[in-house]
Amino acid sequence: MKLLVDAGNTRLKWQLCGDRNVVHSGFVGLDADEPFSEITRWSGDIERIAVSTVISEDKRRHLQSRLEALCAAPIVFHWAESRRGGLVNAYTDTEKMGADRWHAMYGAWSAGPGGFAVIDAGSAITVDYVSGSGKHLGGYILPGKQMMLRSLRQDAARIGFDTRDARAGEPGASTTECVQHGLVWLWESMVARIQADCARFGLERTIVTGGDAEALNNAGLSATHEPWLVLVGLAAIDQERELE
Numbered sequence: 520m521k522l523l524v525d526a527g528n529t530r531l532k533w534q535l536c537g538d539r540n541v542v543h544s545g546f547v548g549l550d551a552d553e554p555f556s557e558i559t560r561w562s563g564d565i566e567r568i569a570v571s572t573v574i575s576e577d578k579r580r581h582l583q584s585r586l587e588a589l590c591a592a593p594i595v596f597h598w599a600e601s602r603r604g605g606l607v608n609a610y611t612d613t614e615k616m617g618a619d620r621w622h623a624m625y626g627a628w629s630a631g632p633g634g635f636a637v638i639d640a641g642s643a644i645t646v647d648y649v650s651g652s653g654k655h656l657g658g659y660i661l662p663g664k665q666m667m668l669r670s671l672r673q674d675a676a677r678i679g680f681d682t683r684d685a686r687a688g689e690p691g692a693s694t695t696e697c698v699q700h701g702l703v704w705l706w707e708s709m710v711a712r713i714q715a716d717c718a719r720f721g722l723e724r725t726i727v728t729g730g731d732a733e734a735l736n737n738a739g740l741s742a743t744h745e746p747w748l749v750l751v752g753l754a755a756i757d758q759e760r761e762l763e
Protein backbone atom coordinates (compact mmCIF):
# COMPACT_ATOMS: atom_id res chain seq x y z
CA MET A 520 0.00 0.00 0.00
CA LYS A 521 0.99 3.60 -0.47
CA LEU A 522 0.66 6.25 2.22
CA LEU A 523 -0.23 9.74 0.93
CA VAL A 524 0.28 12.69 3.28
CA ASP A 525 -0.83 16.33 2.96
CA ALA A 526 0.69 18.24 5.88
CA GLY A 527 -0.76 21.76 6.10
CA ASN A 528 -0.12 24.45 8.69
CA THR A 529 -3.03 23.26 10.87
CA ARG A 530 -3.81 19.70 9.99
CA LEU A 531 -2.33 16.64 8.39
CA LYS A 532 -4.47 14.60 6.01
CA TRP A 533 -3.53 11.06 5.05
CA GLN A 534 -4.78 8.24 2.88
CA LEU A 535 -3.66 4.64 2.59
CA CYS A 536 -4.15 3.40 -0.95
CA GLY A 537 -4.21 -0.04 -2.46
CA ASP A 538 -3.72 -0.65 -6.18
CA ARG A 539 -7.08 0.76 -7.16
CA ASN A 540 -8.65 2.58 -4.26
CA VAL A 541 -8.30 4.35 -0.95
CA VAL A 542 -8.41 1.84 1.89
CA HIS A 543 -8.14 4.09 4.95
CA SER A 544 -7.95 7.84 5.51
CA GLY A 545 -7.85 10.39 8.29
CA PHE A 546 -7.26 13.92 9.53
CA VAL A 547 -5.04 14.77 12.47
CA GLY A 548 -3.79 17.98 14.10
CA LEU A 549 -0.30 18.85 12.85
CA ASP A 550 1.10 19.11 16.35
CA ALA A 551 -0.54 15.94 17.68
CA ASP A 552 1.77 13.87 19.90
CA GLU A 553 1.14 10.69 17.92
CA PRO A 554 -0.05 11.81 14.50
CA PHE A 555 0.28 8.33 13.01
CA SER A 556 -1.16 6.26 15.85
CA GLU A 557 -4.11 5.29 13.64
CA ILE A 558 -1.79 4.13 10.87
CA THR A 559 0.68 2.01 12.88
CA ARG A 560 -1.46 -1.12 12.60
CA TRP A 561 -0.92 -1.10 8.81
CA SER A 562 2.70 0.05 8.86
CA GLY A 563 3.92 -3.38 7.72
CA ASP A 564 1.88 -3.02 4.52
CA ILE A 565 3.23 0.41 3.50
CA GLU A 566 5.54 0.19 0.48
CA ARG A 567 5.97 3.87 -0.33
CA ILE A 568 5.15 7.25 1.20
CA ALA A 569 4.40 10.39 -0.84
CA VAL A 570 4.18 13.75 0.90
CA SER A 571 2.89 17.21 -0.05
CA THR A 572 3.66 19.81 2.57
CA VAL A 573 3.81 23.55 3.23
CA ILE A 574 5.20 23.41 6.78
CA SER A 575 8.55 24.91 7.81
CA GLU A 576 11.77 23.03 7.10
CA ASP A 577 12.16 22.27 10.83
CA LYS A 578 8.70 20.75 11.02
CA ARG A 579 9.22 18.93 7.74
CA ARG A 580 12.33 17.24 9.15
CA HIS A 581 10.37 16.30 12.25
CA LEU A 582 7.62 14.86 10.06
CA GLN A 583 10.18 12.91 8.08
CA SER A 584 11.64 11.30 11.19
CA ARG A 585 8.14 10.41 12.38
CA LEU A 586 7.48 8.71 9.05
CA GLU A 587 10.84 6.93 9.19
CA ALA A 588 9.89 5.61 12.61
CA LEU A 589 6.54 4.42 11.26
CA CYS A 590 7.99 2.13 8.60
CA ALA A 591 10.97 1.47 6.37
CA ALA A 592 9.26 2.45 3.11
CA PRO A 593 10.89 5.11 0.92
CA ILE A 594 9.56 8.63 1.52
CA VAL A 595 9.22 11.02 -1.40
CA PHE A 596 8.46 14.71 -0.88
CA HIS A 597 6.81 16.32 -3.88
CA TRP A 598 7.02 20.04 -4.60
CA ALA A 599 5.54 22.51 -7.04
CA GLU A 600 6.75 22.07 -10.60
CA SER A 601 6.98 24.42 -13.58
CA ARG A 602 4.82 22.08 -15.62
CA ARG A 603 3.43 18.58 -15.74
CA GLY A 604 1.74 17.21 -18.82
CA GLY A 605 -0.34 20.06 -20.16
CA LEU A 606 -0.54 21.94 -16.86
CA VAL A 607 1.80 24.94 -16.83
CA ASN A 608 2.60 26.93 -13.68
CA ALA A 609 2.36 30.75 -13.90
CA TYR A 610 5.14 31.18 -11.30
CA THR A 611 8.61 32.00 -12.61
CA ASP A 612 10.02 31.10 -9.22
CA THR A 613 8.23 27.75 -9.10
CA GLU A 614 9.80 26.49 -5.91
CA LYS A 615 8.23 29.36 -3.97
CA MET A 616 4.74 28.04 -4.69
CA GLY A 617 3.14 25.95 -1.94
CA ALA A 618 3.19 22.28 -2.92
CA ASP A 619 -0.47 21.97 -1.89
CA ARG A 620 -1.54 24.49 -4.54
CA TRP A 621 0.27 22.65 -7.32
CA HIS A 622 -1.06 19.28 -6.20
CA ALA A 623 -4.61 20.62 -5.89
CA MET A 624 -4.38 22.09 -9.39
CA TYR A 625 -3.02 18.85 -10.79
CA GLY A 626 -5.82 16.95 -9.06
CA ALA A 627 -8.43 19.17 -10.71
CA TRP A 628 -6.59 19.09 -14.05
CA SER A 629 -6.50 15.27 -14.03
CA ALA A 630 -10.19 15.04 -13.15
CA GLY A 631 -11.53 16.18 -16.52
CA PRO A 632 -11.56 18.72 -19.31
CA GLY A 633 -12.27 22.44 -19.07
CA GLY A 634 -10.79 25.42 -17.28
CA PHE A 635 -11.25 25.64 -13.53
CA ALA A 636 -10.81 27.58 -10.31
CA VAL A 637 -9.39 25.80 -7.27
CA ILE A 638 -10.06 27.29 -3.87
CA ASP A 639 -8.29 25.85 -0.84
CA ALA A 640 -9.89 27.28 2.30
CA GLY A 641 -7.37 26.11 4.88
CA SER A 642 -5.14 27.95 7.37
CA ALA A 643 -4.69 30.35 4.48
CA ILE A 644 -7.10 30.65 1.57
CA THR A 645 -5.70 30.18 -1.91
CA VAL A 646 -7.49 30.77 -5.20
CA ASP A 647 -5.93 29.52 -8.44
CA TYR A 648 -7.23 29.81 -11.98
CA VAL A 649 -6.34 27.39 -14.78
CA SER A 650 -7.54 27.76 -18.39
CA GLY A 651 -8.94 24.88 -20.44
CA SER A 652 -5.57 24.58 -22.19
CA GLY A 653 -3.81 24.00 -18.86
CA LYS A 654 -2.30 27.45 -18.46
CA HIS A 655 -2.21 28.52 -14.82
CA LEU A 656 -3.45 32.10 -14.99
CA GLY A 657 -2.22 32.86 -11.47
CA GLY A 658 -3.88 33.08 -8.11
CA TYR A 659 -4.40 34.74 -4.75
CA ILE A 660 -3.33 34.07 -1.17
CA LEU A 661 -5.50 35.39 1.67
CA PRO A 662 -5.63 34.79 5.41
CA GLY A 663 -7.93 31.91 6.35
CA LYS A 664 -10.89 32.19 8.67
CA GLN A 665 -9.11 31.32 11.92
CA MET A 666 -6.14 33.46 10.93
CA MET A 667 -8.40 36.48 10.39
CA LEU A 668 -10.23 35.98 13.67
CA ARG A 669 -6.96 35.41 15.54
CA SER A 670 -5.40 38.59 14.19
CA LEU A 671 -8.47 40.65 15.14
CA ARG A 672 -8.36 39.19 18.63
CA GLN A 673 -4.61 39.52 19.10
CA ASP A 674 -3.79 42.76 17.36
CA ALA A 675 -6.67 44.99 18.47
CA ALA A 676 -7.06 45.61 22.20
CA ARG A 677 -10.83 46.23 22.25
CA ILE A 678 -12.12 43.66 19.79
CA GLY A 679 -13.49 40.90 22.03
CA PHE A 680 -16.04 38.54 20.48
CA ASP A 681 -17.74 35.17 20.73
CA THR A 682 -16.73 32.36 18.43
CA ARG A 683 -20.23 31.51 17.20
CA ASP A 684 -20.50 31.36 13.43
CA ALA A 685 -22.79 33.76 11.61
CA ARG A 686 -24.67 32.97 8.44
CA ALA A 687 -25.90 36.51 7.87
CA GLY A 688 -23.80 39.32 6.50
CA GLU A 689 -26.01 42.27 7.42
CA PRO A 690 -24.50 45.19 9.38
CA GLY A 691 -23.77 44.07 12.95
CA ALA A 692 -24.89 45.81 16.14
CA SER A 693 -22.34 44.32 18.58
CA THR A 694 -18.64 43.49 18.39
CA THR A 695 -19.41 39.80 17.91
CA GLU A 696 -21.91 40.54 15.14
CA CYS A 697 -19.61 43.04 13.45
CA VAL A 698 -16.77 40.52 13.41
CA GLN A 699 -18.78 37.41 12.54
CA HIS A 700 -21.04 39.14 10.01
CA GLY A 701 -17.97 40.87 8.64
CA LEU A 702 -16.46 37.50 7.85
CA VAL A 703 -19.60 36.41 5.99
CA TRP A 704 -19.72 39.76 4.19
CA LEU A 705 -16.08 39.43 3.16
CA TRP A 706 -16.55 35.87 1.99
CA GLU A 707 -19.65 36.77 0.00
CA SER A 708 -17.61 39.47 -1.73
CA MET A 709 -14.81 36.99 -2.39
CA VAL A 710 -17.28 34.46 -3.81
CA ALA A 711 -18.81 37.09 -6.12
CA ARG A 712 -15.33 38.02 -7.25
CA ILE A 713 -14.38 34.39 -7.97
CA GLN A 714 -17.60 33.90 -9.93
CA ALA A 715 -16.95 37.07 -11.96
CA ASP A 716 -13.38 35.93 -12.68
CA CYS A 717 -14.58 32.48 -13.79
CA ALA A 718 -17.01 34.13 -16.23
CA ARG A 719 -14.32 36.49 -17.47
CA PHE A 720 -11.72 33.75 -17.98
CA GLY A 721 -14.26 31.21 -19.26
CA LEU A 722 -13.59 28.69 -16.47
CA GLU A 723 -16.23 25.99 -16.34
CA ARG A 724 -15.50 24.24 -13.06
CA THR A 725 -14.98 25.42 -9.48
CA ILE A 726 -13.52 23.01 -6.96
CA VAL A 727 -13.16 23.79 -3.27
CA THR A 728 -11.12 21.97 -0.64
CA GLY A 729 -9.81 22.68 2.88
CA GLY A 730 -11.34 22.80 6.34
CA ASP A 731 -13.57 25.78 5.52
CA ALA A 732 -14.82 24.51 2.15
CA GLU A 733 -18.40 24.07 3.38
CA ALA A 734 -18.41 27.54 4.88
CA LEU A 735 -17.40 28.98 1.51
CA ASN A 736 -20.18 27.08 -0.22
CA ASN A 737 -22.56 28.43 2.42
CA ALA A 738 -21.38 31.90 1.43
CA GLY A 739 -22.68 31.14 -2.08
CA LEU A 740 -19.71 29.56 -3.88
CA SER A 741 -21.58 26.42 -5.10
CA ALA A 742 -18.33 24.66 -5.97
CA THR A 743 -17.68 20.93 -6.05
CA HIS A 744 -16.36 20.01 -2.61
CA GLU A 745 -13.38 17.67 -2.90
CA PRO A 746 -11.86 17.30 0.60
CA TRP A 747 -9.00 15.13 -0.74
CA LEU A 748 -8.08 17.22 -3.78
CA VAL A 749 -4.43 17.75 -2.77
CA LEU A 750 -3.99 14.01 -2.27
CA VAL A 751 -5.71 13.24 -5.59
CA GLY A 752 -3.10 15.36 -7.38
CA LEU A 753 -0.27 14.02 -5.22
CA ALA A 754 -1.30 10.41 -5.97
CA ALA A 755 -1.34 11.06 -9.71
CA ILE A 756 2.07 12.75 -9.65
CA ASP A 757 3.65 10.13 -7.42
CA GLN A 758 2.41 7.38 -9.70
CA GLU A 759 3.84 9.14 -12.75
CA ARG A 760 7.17 9.69 -10.98
CA GLU A 761 7.35 6.01 -10.03
CA LEU A 762 7.06 5.08 -13.70
CA GLU A 763 9.66 7.63 -14.90
Ligand SMILES: Nc1ncnc2c1ncn2[C@@H]1O[C@H](COP(=O)(O)OP(=O)(O)OP(=O)(O)O)[C@@H](O)[C@H]1O
Pocket residue numbers: 526527528529530531573619640641642643644663664665666728729730731
Ligand atom coordinates in the same frame (compact mmCIF):
# COMPACT_ATOMS: atom_id res chain seq x y z
N1 LIG B 1 -11.79 19.91 12.86
C1 LIG B 1 -11.12 20.98 12.44
N2 LIG B 1 -9.85 21.21 12.89
C2 LIG B 1 -9.15 22.25 12.47
N3 LIG B 1 -9.64 23.17 11.62
C3 LIG B 1 -10.88 23.02 11.15
C4 LIG B 1 -11.68 21.91 11.53
N4 LIG B 1 -12.86 22.01 10.88
C5 LIG B 1 -12.81 23.13 10.15
N5 LIG B 1 -11.64 23.76 10.31
C6 LIG B 1 -11.24 24.98 9.63
O1 LIG B 1 -10.27 24.59 8.71
C7 LIG B 1 -9.20 25.49 8.65
C8 LIG B 1 -7.93 24.70 8.46
O2 LIG B 1 -8.12 24.01 7.27
P1 LIG B 1 -7.20 22.84 6.77
O3 LIG B 1 -7.18 21.73 7.72
O4 LIG B 1 -7.62 22.56 5.38
O5 LIG B 1 -5.82 23.64 6.79
P2 LIG B 1 -4.39 23.20 6.43
O6 LIG B 1 -4.40 22.32 5.23
O7 LIG B 1 -3.71 22.72 7.63
O8 LIG B 1 -3.86 24.60 6.05
P3 LIG B 1 -2.91 25.13 4.91
O9 LIG B 1 -2.87 24.09 3.84
O10 LIG B 1 -3.60 26.38 4.47
O11 LIG B 1 -1.62 25.34 5.59
C9 LIG B 1 -9.22 26.30 9.94
O12 LIG B 1 -9.07 27.65 9.62
C10 LIG B 1 -10.62 26.06 10.50
O13 LIG B 1 -11.42 27.21 10.36
Ligand SMILES: CC(C)(CO)[C@@H](O)C(=O)NCCC(=O)O
Pocket residue numbers: 527528573615616617618619620641642643644645660
Ligand atom coordinates in the same frame (compact mmCIF):
# COMPACT_ATOMS: atom_id res chain seq x y z
C1 LIG C 1 -0.50 29.63 1.05
C2 LIG C 1 -0.33 28.29 1.75
C3 LIG C 1 0.02 28.51 3.22
C4 LIG C 1 -1.65 27.55 1.66
O1 LIG C 1 -1.56 26.31 2.30
C5 LIG C 1 0.77 27.44 1.06
O2 LIG C 1 0.40 27.14 -0.25
C6 LIG C 1 2.11 28.12 1.09
O3 LIG C 1 2.78 28.12 2.09
N1 LIG C 1 2.52 28.70 -0.06
C7 LIG C 1 3.80 29.35 -0.22
C8 LIG C 1 3.67 30.65 -0.94
C9 LIG C 1 3.11 30.54 -2.36
O4 LIG C 1 2.37 29.62 -2.69
O5 LIG C 1 3.43 31.44 -3.16
Ligand SMILES: [K+]
Pocket residue numbers: 527619639641729749
Ligand atom coordinates in the same frame (compact mmCIF):
# COMPACT_ATOMS: atom_id res chain seq x y z
K1 LIG D 1 -4.10 22.62 2.40
